[in-house]
Amino acid sequence: MSNLHINGTERHLNILAPIFLMCRPDYYDPRIEKHQKPGHPAPNRFISGNDFDPGLAVDQWNALKEKLESLGAQVILVDPVEGLVDQVFTADSSVSLMTLPPDNANAVKAPPIFHTLYSRFKHAARTPELQAQMCALESLKSDLEKTHLNGSRPTFMLGRNIQNFEGGDNLYDPYRDMFWSGYGDDENIDTCRSSIGSHGLLKEFMEVKVQGIEVANGFYHLDTSLAPLPGGHMICYPGGMNRKSFESVQKAAENETIILVHEEDAQKFGCNVITVDRHNIVMPLCSDNLRREIESHDYAVHMVDVGEFIKSGGGPHCLTNRVNQPRTPGGLRKFPNFYDMLRYQR
């Protein structure tokens, strides 16, 4: 149980407050030569980093962690493993949900059910990241098992996808109670990381609707072009997906608004946001226009500089993995105050 470090000390977790997995950037390295070694690794068009500043990366990572903690989130650390230059992107190793059925009296009565589906990386070089993530999640699980909610213990369901499946491609939409899941041509190394065949298992395992989105060349993970927000809004860069897929986003959005991201902000990872709770959004440095647009829908925007991580193609969403993403069947559309109910149960 040694690798459960919560802010450096042992403490009990609040099962209903946001919990994120993060991995210190001890071995993070975006430089091209690291990514060209035989067998390594996950190429994408951002890999550059010849002016990489490791000290600055540590400062940016710490600032992101502190920002999340200042917003009431709890951060669990995954042990960094030497040689794993992309391990800092914990979003990719697994996808989790915490399901809580509210009763008619608007109270959460049943204990939570946790589902975690581990990934199958397209690039074998990232596969060893899974081991460390599994250790951290095991420790978390044993801690959460001690947490009772209304006198009952949580249940844990673990699975592993057998098709290419990376966390950054699978975005839970809490408003519509569904996943938006990226896929593309499996043969094309630049296009996508997850295969459409992985969606069936996700759907079956989580018992949640899955809508596939075919990602466009260069937008290797769906979290580079889409972010479903709890109020039903969707931050979206249409150029990151094919036209039909964008139409399915438009269709689902109905009266909710699509927050359109322009090319320049998409390059700055403007879609790669962390939804901390119903109102707080953590995002990278982008234009004032995008910030104002998101704020106009009653979200509080917190911008963080993650420039050193963009050099390897990752932003705030990629650097975190929400392990207790609250889900209720029917979503926030059906239970608009579901998140408030969670707060009262603490």
Ligand code: ARG
């Ligand atoms: N260099 C990493 C890769 O290409 C970046 C991963 C970013 N993760 C994400 N969820 N977008 O795999």
